[in-house]
Amino acid sequence: MTAPSQRVALAGVSVDYGKGPVVTDLDLTVAPGEITALLGQSGCGKSTTLRAIAGLVTPTAGTIHFGEDDVTFTPPWRRELGLVFQNHALFPHLSVARNIEYGLRRRMARPERRQRVAEMLALVGLEELAESEPAQLSGGQSQRAALARALAPGPRILLLDEPFSALDANLRDRMRAEVESIIRKVGVTTVMVTHDQDEAMSMADRVAIMAEGRILEVAEPEDIFRRPALAYTARFVGASNLLAGQIEGTGGTARFRVGETALALAVPKTSVPAAHALAIKPEDVLLDPAAGTDVVLDAQLAGSKFHGAVRDLTWTVPALGGVAVRSRVPAGSAVPEVGGRGRIGWRSDRAALVHDPDRGAA
Amino acid sequence: MGVTPRRSRGARASTSHVIGGSGLSVLPAVIAFAVAVLVPAAVIFHQSLQPNPLGDPSAPHDTWGNYHRLLTDPIYRDVLLRTLRVSVVGGIASVVIGLALVIGLTAFRRREVSSVWLFLLVAPILSGPVITVLGWMGLFVEGGIGYRVVNALRPLWGGTPGRVAETEIAMTIGTVHFVVPFIVLTLYPIARTVSKDLLEASLTLGVPPVRTVFRVVLPLCRPGILAASIVGLAMAMSAFVNARFLGGERNLVLTTLVSQLVNTFNPTLAAASSVLLVGLGLLLVAVYGRVLSRSVRREAAR
Amino acid sequence: MSARTHHRRRQQGWTGWRVLRTATVVLGFAFVLGPVLPVVVQAFNDSSVFPDRMRGLTLHWFTDLLTYDEFVAGTWTSAKIGIGATALALALGVSTAFAVTRGPRWMSGAGVTSVLMGPIVIPQIVVGLAILQVINQLQLRVGLAGLIVAHGVFVAPFVIRLVAGALETQGTSYEATAMALGSSPARVLTSVTFPMLRPALIASSVFAFTLSFVNVPLSLFLAPSDQRPLPISIYQQMASNRSPVLAALSLLLAVLLLAAAAAVERFLRVRLLQ
Incomplete structure (x- = not known):
């Protein structure tokens, strides 16, 4: 149905609009047929990276390859890619069918074009709306039309720029699943850009965390979530507890010293460079931990805040040198008064040892 | 120019107690329009039906005589045809040039066009027609740049090289020059709203820049092009200073004919020419608007 | 890196x-x-x-300019007409802009718009002649008034366009807020609406004055023989006696007008275009 999906490789790519670098020395390889998400906050250079892959901006340094072809200096119209814009960018003067047909002219004869458009409409389930104007479509429909338009010419690469940010929250989940299944069906190599970690985690085979124009780490969603290598990533995926300290000992007996206390470590990572922190998600910090919890600490409750389904608690832990530890519990849980004492803890396999150049200055 | 900004619906919903919400403030302009345009138009129409005050008083009076003369006398028919030629050719050329300029300045650029460039483009409106007409006179003089360019291009439409000053070509060029800034003024606000995302979408779909202009930019500028065309036709037809000095006395168009008839004391024929000029303008605009909107509709139906 | x-x-x-x-x-x-x-x-x-x-x-040729009395007098005449026409165009244009953007829906329709914008596309020489005929028929002695009315009506569309655009963008919420705070409509106009419209008002004044100042075809028949606007003097010189003085004068005029417009745009941070 499409051209054989291809590898995308960026090597040493830098982009500079003239006001300092936006993307710096970036390397990224996306395997054929894989979905990779560039995840980062706005202004981190992820959209610029996508635009560089699309050829809408020329990198000031580095190379971009699609398969074996060096496309660094190839203009967008010869890259054979599909790009779904944040606002979908459907041509307002053309019907849905004609939008989908737009990239097919000069590629195939009219009857084939017709057939291809029909296939694409069926693929995204818009057969009924073929003759509608883009302005009449709902957010989800226009999203599907944009996807169909991008896929119609059989691109080597599919690029999605914040594809779901224009949609209502309740529509977003459904569209994610739908779009992912269409992409999987077509099997096209995909790079998507998003600031929403749920989106990246749920759709992508691999997630690249970006900040300040660089890729910090690339890993499978599970690893990014459970075992981030960097403090930045840990914070980004919600591990707001970062405890700075040092590794003591080696091998199976390694522990992590924070202040006066040595904490148990599940998987000692001797490879992590000197500056470390232990990253723990608030929901993994347990209240009155049960047996089998290998880190247990006495703490004083410093703050408590109700958030609907959950309650966020802030603890001070004397044994850790008075560091604040945040925990998140179901709203109905029994919680001491603010100022009261309690015991908190976590399973050591839920804590990730991360590299932290800022030494946990959260 | 005839484009008023579309109003947002939200603003409308709560307008019952808005200042100016009654719309009565349109009255001064309506009165002024009536005083300065409608009443004079009626007077001049009435006058166009009168006999020449300096003519033979014993001759039988023919109510439509002035019009009859303008439409049948070969001299005046020439003027009429020349007016049509200059305004249609000049109007269309102006729209093409203005559109090309506006697209050249805006397409595929993320940055806003510097206001200096726009200012230079509309400077001729602010400086008035006199300076540019003097300039064209200087360019069209034998051996001047304009003279050489026109003579180099003349074979293209089968013309013979020769004098340029005080010819229909000189007049048409001057007219185009007079109209282009107004076209830019009309088209620029529309062209700059064409979303850059749409152009980039087109590029990524495999359509190179020039074809993207034809397949995306032009269709999206269509309402603006219609408005600009009407402005262009009407202004080309009513251009006066250019016609007077670049076309000269031998290449009269209706505007210069009116002026000449007034100076030769034939006010009733001048009045009839004026009515004809306005009528012709309205007719051209109507025909043009119809043709263009039909092609829009055909496009939509496709 | x-x-x-x-x-x-x-x-x-x-x-x-x-x-x-x-x-x-x-x-x-x-x-x-x-x-x-x-x-x-x-x-x-x-x-x-x-x-x-x-x-x-x-x-x-530049120093010679001052020896031409008609040019010096014409400058004053044109300035008077320009100021009168600008005032008239502002009054007509601003009030119309309110009606067009905030009045009943039909007023923003194509019909009203095209009538109001009509002066832009009606041949000015015809209007000049027609107004002259009215003045002659009624045997009025109007001096510059005829010129001022004609110029005012003909530059008003530019004012309408700029001010309607500004009114559209500024909306009515600021005024509603001021009224909710107890201001009278008159006070809202003077303390909220017009101050916010200031850039558009300045831009349209500059535009209106300049367009009136350089106009030839409207003035051609309406100019009283003892008070000729500057462009008409130039026009008549062009027809009778083409001298480099005309080049010097029109160049000077263009430079001054464009410099004024550019200064307004630059220093008052007003956009004449858009």
């Missing part, structure tokens, strides 16, 4: 478009601005014939 090597790397394939765009823009600007060149040259050319080849530099 790779140092900022600023040899710009370019994509292939854009050449066609670049050539086309550059050619269009260069030719377009040459066409629009080219005619100024001979005027500049002739204004400084030491030759009494217009136009002539370069025979030496001189400034005496």
Whole structure:
């Protein structure tokens, strides 16, 4: 149905609009047929990276390859890619069918074009709306039309720029699943850009965390979530507890010293460079931990805040040198008064040892 | 120019107690329009039906005589045809040039066009027609740049090289020059709203820049092009200073004919020419608007 | 980090478009601005014939200007007309802009708009003649009033366009807030609406004055023989006696008007265009 999906490789790519670098020395390889998400906050250079892959901006340094072809200096119209814009960018003067047909002219004869458009409409389930104007479509429909338009010419690469940010929250989940299944069906190599970690985690085979124009780490969603290598990533995926300290000992007996206390470590990572922190998600910090919890600490409750389904608690832990530890519990849980004492803890396999150049200055 | 900004619906919903919400403030302009345009138009129409005050008083009076003369006398028919030629050719050329300029300045650029460039483009409106007409006179003089360019291009439409000053070509060029800034003024606000995302979408779909202009930019500028065309036709037809000095006395168009008839004391024929000029303008605009909107509709139906 | 090597790397394939765009823009600007060149040259050319080849530099065409009484008087006449026409155009244009943007829906429709914008496309020479006929028929002695009315009505559409655009963008919420705080409509107009409209009002005043100041066809028949606006004096000189003085005068005029407009745009941070 499409051209054989291809590898995308960026090597040493830098982009500079003239006001300092936006993307710096970036390397990224996306395997054929894989979905990779560039995840980062706005202004981190992820959209610029996508635009560089699309050829809408020329990198000031580095190379971009699609398969074996060096496309660094190839203009967008010869890259054979599909790009779904944040606002979908459907041509307002053309019907849905004609939008989908737009990239097919000069590629195939009219009857084939017709057939291809029909296939694409069926693929995204818009057969009924073929003759509608883009302005009449709902957010989800226009999203599907944009996807169909991008896929119609059989691109080597599919690029999605914040594809779901224009949609209502309740529509977003459904569209994610739908779009992912269409992409999987077509099997096209995909790079998507998003600031929403749920989106990246749920759709992508691999997630690249970006900040300040660089890729910090690339890993499978599970690893990014459970075992981030960097403090930045840990914070980004919600591990707001970062405890700075040092590794003591080696091998199976390694522990992590924070202040006066040595904490148990599940998987000692001797490879992590000197500056470390232990990253723990608030929901993994347990209240009155049960047996089998290998880190247990006495703490004083410093703050408590109700958030609907959950309650966020802030603890001070004397044994850790008075560091604040945040925990998140179901709203109905029994919680001491603010100022009261309690015991908190976590399973050591839920804590990730991360590299932290800022030494946990959260 | 005839484009008023579309109003947002939200603003409308709560307008019952808005200042100016009654719309009565349109009255001064309506009165002024009536005083300065409608009443004079009626007077001049009435006058166009009168006999020449300096003519033979014993001759039988023919109510439509002035019009009859303008439409049948070969001299005046020439003027009429020349007016049509200059305004249609000049109007269309102006729209093409203005559109090309506006697209050249805006397409595929993320940055806003510097206001200096726009200012230079509309400077001729602010400086008035006199300076540019003097300039064209200087360019069209034998051996001047304009003279050489026109003579180099003349074979293209089968013309013979020769004098340029005080010819229909000189007049048409001057007219185009007079109209282009107004076209830019009309088209620029529309062209700059064409979303850059749409152009980039087109590029990524495999359509190179020039074809993207034809397949995306032009269709999206269509309402603006219609408005600009009407402005262009009407202004080309009513251009006066250019016609007077670049076309000269031998290449009269209706505007210069009116002026000449007034100076030769034939006010009733001048009045009839004026009515004809306005009528012709309205007719051209109507025909043009119809043709263009039909092609829009055909496009939509496709 | 790779140092900022600023040899710009370019994509292939854009050449066609670049050539086309550059050619269009260069030719377009040459066409629009080219005619100024001979005027500049002739204004400084030491030759009494217009136009002539370069025979030496001189400034005496500029100093000669002051000896032409009609030009000096014409400047004052044009300024008076310009001020009157601007005031009239502002009154008509602003009130109409309110009606068009906030009045009943039909007023923003194509019909009303095209009637109000009509003056832009009606041949001005015809209107000048027609108003003259009315004045003659009623045997009025109007002095410059006829000119002021004609100019005012004809530049009003530009004011409508600019002010309606501004009113549209500013909306009515600020006014609603002021009224909710207890201001009377009159006070809202003077303390909220008009201050917010200031850039549009300045821009349209400059536009209106300039358009009136340089107008020929409207004034041609309406100008009283003892009070000729400047462009009419120039026009008549062009028809009878083409001298480099005209080049000097029109150049000076254009430079002053454009400088004024540019200064407004630059220093008052008002956008004349859009």
